[in-house]
Amino acid sequence: xxxxxxxxxxxxxxxxxxxxxxxxxxxxxxxxxxxxxxxxxxxxxxxxxxxxxxxxxxxxxxxxxxxxxxxxxxxxxxxxxxxxxxxxxxxxxxxxxxxxxxxxxxxxxxxxxxxxx
Numbered sequence: 001x002x003x004x005x006x007x008x009x010x011x012x013x014x015x016x017x018x019x020x021x022x023x024x025x026x027x028x029x030x031x032x033x034x035x036x037x038x039x040x041x042x043x044x045x046x047x048x049x050x051x052x053x054x055x056x057x058x059x060x061x062x063x064x065x066x067x068x069x070x071x072x073x074x075x076x077x078x079x080x081x082x083x084x085x086x087x088x089x090x091x092x093x094x095x096x097x098x099x100x101x102x103x104x105x106x107x108x109x110x111x112x113x114x115x116x117x
Contacts (some may be wrong), residue, residue, distance in 0.1 A: 015046030022053030040068025
């Protein structure tokens with residue numbers, strides 16, 4: 001008899017600092033980081049910080065309500081170099097006219113998401 005007790009194939013994101021972009025990142029893109037947040041949520045053991053490496057990221061994101069997020073278990077995206085002019089989150093939408101939106105991510109313009117804000 002063979003008995004296999006399965007573990008979930010995903011893990012909630014635990015408190016800590018993760019990197020986006022650059023060499024050997026925790027997440028290659030914002031899309032990958034946000035997909036993990038949307039799918040798996042937070043473990044609920046403290047804040048999660050995403051240090052974004054310098055560069056331009058051309059991505060369109062939808063951040064849903066994140067399981068485990070709270071006033072204490074916050075999610076922060078910030079520039080790893082602390083220079084918000086070196087990180088750009090850009091979304092290009094193709095319609096009859098091409099529209100481009102850019103957001104700076106950095107110490108001066110830190111995005112903090114919580115369902116309680």
